[in-house]
Amino acid sequence: xxxxxxxxxxxxxxxxxxxxxxxxxxxxxxxxxxxxxxxxxxxxxxxxxxxxxxxxxxxxxxxxxxxxxxxxxxxxxxxxxxxxxxxxxxxxxxxxxxxxxxxxxxxxxxxxxxxxxxxxxxxxxxxxxxxxxxxxxxxxxx
Amino acid sequence: xxxxxxxxxxxxxxxxxxxxxxxxxxxxxxxxxxxxxxxxxxxxxxxxxxxxxxxxxxxxxxxxxxxxxxxxxxxxxxxxxxxxxxxxxxxxxxxxxxxxxxxxxxxxxxxxxxxxxxxxxxxxxxxxxxxxxxxxxxxxxx
Amino acid sequence: xxxxxxxxxxxxxxxxxxxxxxxxxxxxxxxxxxxxxxxxxxxxxxxxxxxxxxxxxxxxxxxxxxxxxxxxxxxxxxxxxxxxxxxxxxxxxxxxxxxxxxxxxxxxxxxxxxxxxxxxxxxxxxxxxxxxxxxxxxxxxx
Amino acid sequence: xxxxxxxxxxxxxxxxxxxxxxxxxxxxxxxxxxxxxxxxxxxxxxxxxxxxxxxxxxxxxxxxxxxxxxxxxxxxxxxxxxxxxxxxxxxxxxxxxxxxxxxxxxxxxxxxxxxxxxxxxxxxxxxxxxxxxxxxxxxxxx
Numbered sequence: 001x002x003x004x005x006x007x008x009x010x011x012x013x014x015x016x017x018x019x020x021x022x023x024x025x026x027x028x029x030x031x032x033x034x035x036x037x038x039x040x041x042x043x044x045x046x047x048x049x050x051x052x053x054x055x056x057x058x059x060x061x062x063x064x065x066x067x068x069x070x071x072x073x074x075x076x077x078x079x080x081x082x083x084x085x086x087x088x089x090x091x092x093x094x095x096x097x098x099x100x101x102x103x104x105x106x107x108x109x110x111x112x113x114x115x116x117x118x119x120x121x122x123x124x125x126x127x128x129x130x131x132x133x134x135x136x137x138x139x140x141x142x
Numbered sequence: 143x144x145x146x147x148x149x150x151x152x153x154x155x156x157x158x159x160x161x162x163x164x165x166x167x168x169x170x171x172x173x174x175x176x177x178x179x180x181x182x183x184x185x186x187x188x189x190x191x192x193x194x195x196x197x198x199x200x201x202x203x204x205x206x207x208x209x210x211x212x213x214x215x216x217x218x219x220x221x222x223x224x225x226x227x228x229x230x231x232x233x234x235x236x237x238x239x240x241x242x243x244x245x246x247x248x249x250x251x252x253x254x255x256x257x258x259x260x261x262x263x264x265x266x267x268x269x270x271x272x273x274x275x276x277x278x279x280x281x282x283x284x
Numbered sequence: 285x286x287x288x289x290x291x292x293x294x295x296x297x298x299x300x301x302x303x304x305x306x307x308x309x310x311x312x313x314x315x316x317x318x319x320x321x322x323x324x325x326x327x328x329x330x331x332x333x334x335x336x337x338x339x340x341x342x343x344x345x346x347x348x349x350x351x352x353x354x355x356x357x358x359x360x361x362x363x364x365x366x367x368x369x370x371x372x373x374x375x376x377x378x379x380x381x382x383x384x385x386x387x388x389x390x391x392x393x394x395x396x397x398x399x400x401x402x403x404x405x406x407x408x409x410x411x412x413x414x415x416x417x418x419x420x421x422x423x424x425x426x
Numbered sequence: 427x428x429x430x431x432x433x434x435x436x437x438x439x440x441x442x443x444x445x446x447x448x449x450x451x452x453x454x455x456x457x458x459x460x461x462x463x464x465x466x467x468x469x470x471x472x473x474x475x476x477x478x479x480x481x482x483x484x485x486x487x488x489x490x491x492x493x494x495x496x497x498x499x500x501x502x503x504x505x506x507x508x509x510x511x512x513x514x515x516x517x518x519x520x521x522x523x524x525x526x527x528x529x530x531x532x533x534x535x536x537x538x539x540x541x542x543x544x545x546x547x548x549x550x551x552x553x554x555x556x557x558x559x560x561x562x563x564x565x566x567x568x
Contacts, residue, residue, distance in 0.1 A: 013463055014473070015308055015456040019301035019357045025202045026171035026299065030441040033168070037439055041500070047440070048500040060167045064206040073303045074467070074474040155321055156331070157314040157452065159445035161499045166441055172299040179297055183358070189298070190358040215445045216325070216332040309486045310455035317452070344451045348490040 004135050006042075006081040008035040010097075012071050022070035028105045029063060032095045035079035036111075043131040054125060055116045061090070062110040069104045071097065077104065082137040086129055089113045089121040094137060146277050148184075148223040150177040152239075154213050164212035170247045171205060174237045177221035178253075185273040196267060197258045203232070204252040211246045213239065219246065224279040228271055231255045231263040236279060288419050290326075290365040292319040294381075296355050306354035312389045313347060316379045319363035320395075327415040338409060339400045345374070346394040353388045355381065361388065366421040370413055373397045373405040378421060430561050432468075432507040434461040436523075438497050448496035454531045455489060458521045461505035462537075469557040480551060481542045487516070488536040495530045497523065503530065508563040512555055515539045515547035520563060 010031050018024040036058070037047055050056045071077050077099045084092040090112045097105040115122040124132070152173050160166040178200070179189055192198045213219050219241045226234040232254045239247040257264040266274070294315050302308040320342070321331050334340045355361050361383045368376040374396045381389040399406040408416070436457050444450040462484070463473055476482045497503050503525045510518040516538045523531040541548040550558070 011460075011464070013456070013460050014302045014304070015310065015459060017303035018298045019303070019305045020199065020201075020298070021303045024172075024299055025205070026168045026175070029168035029171065030166075030439070033441060034437075034439050037500075038437070046500045048498070057162065059162075060209055062206075062208050063167070064204075066204050067202055072474070074463075074472045153318075153322070155314070155318050156444045156446070157317060157450055160440045161443035161445070161447045162440070163445045168441065172297070175299060176295075176297050179358075180295070188358045190356070214332070216321075216330045304483065304485075308456075309489070310452045310459070313452035313455065314450075341446065343446075344493055346490075346492050347451070348488075350488050351486055 004082060004138055006035065006039040006135055008038045008079045008081075010034065010077050010079055012073055012075040012077065014073065016071075017073050020070075022072055025065075025067060028065065028067075028097055028107070031077075031079045031097060032063075032081075032107060032109060035081050035095060036093070036109075039081050039135070043128075043134075045128055045131065050128075051116050054122075056122050056125070057114050057116045058111045059114055060109060061112045063107060065105055065107045067105055069099075069102065071099060071104055075099055081135060083132050083135045084108070084137055086124065086132050086136075088123050091124070091132055146224060146280055148177065148181040148277055150180045150221045150223075152176065152219050152221055154215055154217045154219065156215065158213075159215050162212075164214055167207075167209060170207065170209075170239055170249070173219075173221045173239060174205075174249060174251060177223050177237065178235070178251075181223050181277065185270075185276075187270055187273065192270075193258050196264075198264050198267070199256050199258045200253045201256055202251060203254045205249060206251075207247055207249040209247055211241075211244065213241060213246055217241055223277060225274050225277045226250070226279055228266065228274050228278075230265050233266070233274055288366060288422055290319065290323040290419055292322045292363045292365075294318065294361050294363055296357055296359045296361065298357065300355075301357050304354075306356055309349075309351060312349060312351075312381055312391070315361075315363045315381060316347075316365075316391060316393060319365050319379065320377070320393075323365050323419065327412075327418075329412055329415065334412075335400050338406075340406050340409070341398050341400045342395045343398055344393060345396045347391060348393075349389055349391045351389055353383075353386065355383060355388055359383055365419060367416050367419045368392070368421055370408065370416050370420075372407050375408070375416055430508060430564055432461065432465040432561055434464045434505045434507075436460065436503050436505055438499055438501045438503065440499065442497075443499050446496075448498055451491075451493060454491065454493075454523055454533070457503075457505045457523060458489075458533060458535060461507050461521065462519070462535075465507050465561065469554075469560075471554055471557065476554075477542050480548075482548050482551070483540050483542045484537045485540055486535060487538045489533060491531055491533045493531055495525075495528065497525060497530055501525055507561060509558050509561045510534070510563055512550065512558050512562075514549050517550070517558055
């Protein structure tokens with residue numbers, strides 16, 4: 001049931017922590033982006049290539065985060081990604097930070113695709129859309 | 143009507159930008175925190191003092207952001223703060239990033255107050271609560 | 285004797301600290317850059333304008349830092365800048381992080397000026413060179 | 427001849443870049459730290475464990491960097507580490523950022539070991555010193 005879920009391991013370093021001894025809260029947004037980009041790269045669509053060949057860039061339009069438990073120095077956490085929906089020029093994701101399958105941070109991210117020259121909406125190419133659909137979240141037994 | 147709104151100027155440096163030529167999206171959460179801490183400091187409650195004398199720390203429980211327009215290198219933006227509500231051990235804020243009164247990023251942040259030793263909820267001291275109430279958002283004429 | 289020295293106040297926030305309770309060591313390089321850009325802006329040469337009108341960008345070629353004392357949460361520190369020398373397409377600076385006139389970090393930074401299109405060396409315009417010379421370090425009693 | 431050299435792969439993300447389209451110069455210090463900590467972890471001395479069991483922390487005393495070539499979005503670079511020397515309570519390292527064996531950034535870092543309670547120098551434990559010696563730089567043909 002979790003085959004559709006992409007997951008990236010992230011090790012917590014000093015650079016990630018703050019004086020509270022835990023990961024600084026803004027850094028989870030950076031981890032979420034790392035996982036998105038790593039997922040796109042594995043699917044054959046690295047960001048730099050999308051921009052070069054198709055003038056397509058992803059821009060975050062909305063982000064909602066719930067902070068449930070803190071990660072700490074040396075922790076090895078997982079950043080997951082599942083697609084909630086793909087439209088013509090936007091995609092919505094569920095992303096989590098997990099430690100031993102415990103949810104530390106739960107987020108929903110909405111991205112829009114823009115033309116890198118005009119910054120107007122840019123339709124998601126069909127091949128990319130199909131690849132994203134492979135990570136669409138599955139709802140069990142409902 | 144905006145007397146209750148706290149505002150902190152923030153200058154955009156290279157460190158804040160990304161290869162898209164705009165402020166990296168996670169950095170707005172850091173700016174929001176800068177404004178919160180500067181506001182607390184001006185009200186006479188610097189974070190380091192709250193922790194030392196009262197073992198009280200603020201922890202972000204929830205954050206929601208809408209990204210409307212990007213900020214760029216050398217921009218001078220404003221980060222605002224208004225209190226939506228204060229409860230026993232939590233406070234909800236509306237925070238915005240503005241450039242010439244245009245909203246770039248709109249956010250709602252929920253913070254909880256914890257005891258820095260036990261990490262259990264810690265009641266907001268009465269004086270701090272009263273100071274926070276001075277920044278409670280005003281609804282015009284409704 | 286210190287009239288030539290440019291100084292920028294920097295407040296330490298949670299985002300700046302690490303789990304050691306002090307400012308993360310890489311962040312001082314960001315503060316040094318903030319002071320350089322603020323100094324250029326006050327002299328009438330904001331970075332974004334230099335790039336737009338003259339295709340000139342500053343790039344750090346060398347940086348040396350000595351970490352003497354740590355800065356902590358809520359500290360108000362000063363980042364200073366003095367010019368050690370200006371050549372055709374490079375400038376060397378002495379930059380320090382100070383707290384109550386105590387040196388926390390002592391650094392020497394060498395910047396080169398490049399054409400933003402070709403990335404080849406770009407001669408520092410005469411007016412900018414003269415402005416930089418106003419911050420040339422003074423040696424007492426020699 | 428390079429068996430002694432530790433190396434950590436680092437992927438460049440948007441969070442790492444600046445408006446110049448390249449990695450922000452301060453971030454290399456963060457990468458250098460990632461490689462140091464990963465190396466210590468692989469040798470059986472994770473930072474968090476050293477602090478917990480021996481009250482030992484590493485603090486950077488000096489850092490010198492030469493920036494030769496920039497890294498860009500999506501680049502996969504390598505951060506290397508070789509030990510230049512180990513003393514009672516300090517260790518000097520040569521660290522580089524490489525892309526396809528081309529040196530992007532060349533650095534020398536001096537770390538001191540402190541007691542995390544007293545912040546006074548703390549002798550490097552013999553087992554840790556021996557492990558560090560395994561990464562001592564080799565000089566060819568001498």
